[in-house]
Amino acid sequence: MTTAGPGRPRLTKQRRPGPTAQAEILDAAAELFTTRGFASTSTRQIAEVVGVRQASLYHHFSTKDHILAALLEKTVSAPLELANRLAGRDESAAVRLYALILFDSGQLMSGRWNLGALCLLPELRTERFARFRRERQLLCVQYEALSAAVLDQLGAGDAAGRAGLPFRIVETVINERSDAETVWDTETEGSAPGGVDSPALLADAGLRVLGWTDVESLRAPSEQLLSAAAT
Amino acid sequence: MTTAGPGRPRLTKQRRPGPTAQAEILDAAAELFTTRGFASTSTRQIAEVVGVRQASLYHHFSTKDHILAALLEKTVSAPLELANRLAGRDESAAVRLYALILFDSGQLMSGRWNLGALCLLPELRTERFARFRRERQLLCVQYEALSAAVLDQLGAGDAAGRAGLPFRIVETVINERSDAETVWDTETEGSAPGGVDSPALLADAGLRVLGWTDVESLRAPSEQLLSAAAT
Numbered sequence: 019m020t021t022a023g024p025g026r027p028r029l030t031k032q033r034r035p036g037p038t039a040q041a042e043i044l045d046a047a048a049e050l051f052t053t054r055g056f057a058s059t060s061t062r063q064i065a066e067v068v069g070v071r072q073a074s075l076y077h078h079f080s081t082k083d084h085i086l087a088a089l090l091e092k093t094v095s096a097p098l099e100l101a102n103r104l105a106g107r108d109e110s111a112a113v114r115l116y117a118l119i120l121f122d123s124g125q126l127m128s129g130r131w132n133l134g135a136l137c138l139l140p141e142l143r144t145e146r147f148a149r150f151r152r153e154r155q156l157l158c159v160q161y162e163a164l165s166a167a168v169l170d171q172l173g174a175g176d177a178a179g180r181a182g183l184p185f186r187i188v189e190t191v192i193n194e195r196s197d198a199e200t201v202w203d204t205e206t207e208g209s210a211p212g213g214v215d216s217p218a219l220l221a222d223a224g225l226r227v228l229g230w231t232d233v234e235s236l237r238a239p240s241e242q243l244l245s246a247a248a249t
Numbered sequence: 250m251t252t253a254g255p256g257r258p259r260l261t262k263q264r265r266p267g268p269t270a271q272a273e274i275l276d277a278a279a280e281l282f283t284t285r286g287f288a289s290t291s292t293r294q295i296a297e298v299v300g301v302r303q304a305s306l307y308h309h310f311s312t313k314d315h316i317l318a319a320l321l322e323k324t325v326s327a328p329l330e331l332a333n334r335l336a337g338r339d340e341s342a343a344v345r346l347y348a349l350i351l352f353d354s355g356q357l358m359s360g361r362w363n364l365g366a367l368c369l370l371p372e373l374r375t376e377r378f379a380r381f382r383r384e385r386q387l388l389c390v391q392y393e394a395l396s397a398a399v400l401d402q403l404g405a406g407d408a409a410g411r412a413g414l415p416f417r418i419v420e421t422v423i424n425e426r427s428d429a430e431t432v433w434d435t436e437t438e439g440s441a442p443g444g445v446d447s448p449a450l451l452a453d454a455g456l457r458v459l460g461w462t463d464v465e466s467l468r469a470p471s472e473q474l475l476s477a478a479a480t
Contacts, residue, residue: 183421186421190418223458
């Protein structure tokens with residue numbers, strides 16, 4: 019361990035998944051933040067779990083806040099990039115919105131840790147997280163623009179703020195995962211709430227709340243769009 | 250302050266709203282937990298904010314976990330009581346579900362603090378919070394039963410888990426409030442996401458995700474039902 023400073027090969031076996039030391043630190047921090055809590059986790063504990071010295075950790079992230087910011091930015095960067103690409107496509111707004119929900123809820127469901135659960139931390143209200151808040155806000159704007167276009171097409175208008183709903187529906191993945199990860203005493207507590215675990219179910223819901231009824235017709239074209247937009 | 254032990258009138262002026270010392274403690278704790286974080290708040294800080302001695306606080310709540318449990322139980326007890334009363338009513342499942350969403354999202358929106366934001370804390374996964382989890386689960390079961398009945402009436406079935414969606418849609422109030430309470434740098438960050446701030450909008454959404462299109466027809470009867478069920 020004494021030679022595990024920045025840049026040097028460490029002597030312990032790799033304990034966390036990831037191609038770089040930085041990725042290993044992020045994975046360990048994500049587990050500790052989501053299972054023990056952000057405030058209750060120290061950088062010393064993160065370094066211990068990764069199997070590196072604290073000095074080595076500080077080489078990559080100067081504070082615990084920087085680690086949290088990097089983790090949170092990961093939850094919005096890919097969907098935001100897709101949303102920006104979708105904005106230039108010719109498919110209907112309904113197909114593009116359906117595709118964005120499929121992708122975004124899929125990545126929130128499949129990430130190794132339920133990072134979205136960290137979004138409600140009061141600690142995020144500081145300057146340190148301004149970049150994350152800005153990117154999340156840009157993503158939200160894309161959701162609302164697509165939703166407003168769908169409402170327009172349906173002649174529904176948006177006096178009542180309905181265009182904000184699809185973004186919120188994607189975020190329900192976070193609560194669903196949090197409940198699924200809680201160990202329930204099934205004898206006294208019954209099974210965990212919910213069971214909403216498919217991106218298509220949420221994409222259907224995101225379009226239905228706007229008043230779009232024929233959601234089945236959007237599935238195939240939105241999956242084609244995702245394949246096309248990925249390349 | 251030296252005479253402010255359990256049962257004795259305290260010498261400082263009341264600082265927090267509430268008819269009892271217990272209510273004042275809960276209000277102060279709710280503010281600190283939701284604005285600074287649960288792990289970052291000590292019982293000493295709560296006692297200071299209320300203006301009582303720590304010994305007096307322990308007279309009402311033996312640990313910080315007991316305070317959190319009491320706060321969380323408040324978020325589910327009223328909607329659960331309403332759901333139980335609605336279960337015995339003759340109105341259609343759609344009207345009853347609409348009424349439950351109106352009431353539940355209304356109370357989540359109007360509480361002085363955004364207590365729902367505490368639901369994702371990893372600390373809740375312990376035995377101490379079993380009662381809260383059980384009551385929340387019972388509430389979820391009522392939502393799912395009403396939703397399944399609406400799907401039945403529409404001949405839609407529930408192979409894809411759609412019946413779990415209305416409960417999740419009500420929970421979106423929590424994220425909405427959390428974003429609204431964040432101080433946004435509007436110059437670089439734009440305005441806060443969303444604007445979903447009406448119980449009727451969420452009740453509409455809860456029915457629409459099940460495939461119910463004529464949501465307008467449910468508003469008047471569900472408001473009548475709420476008045477009737479309240480007495």
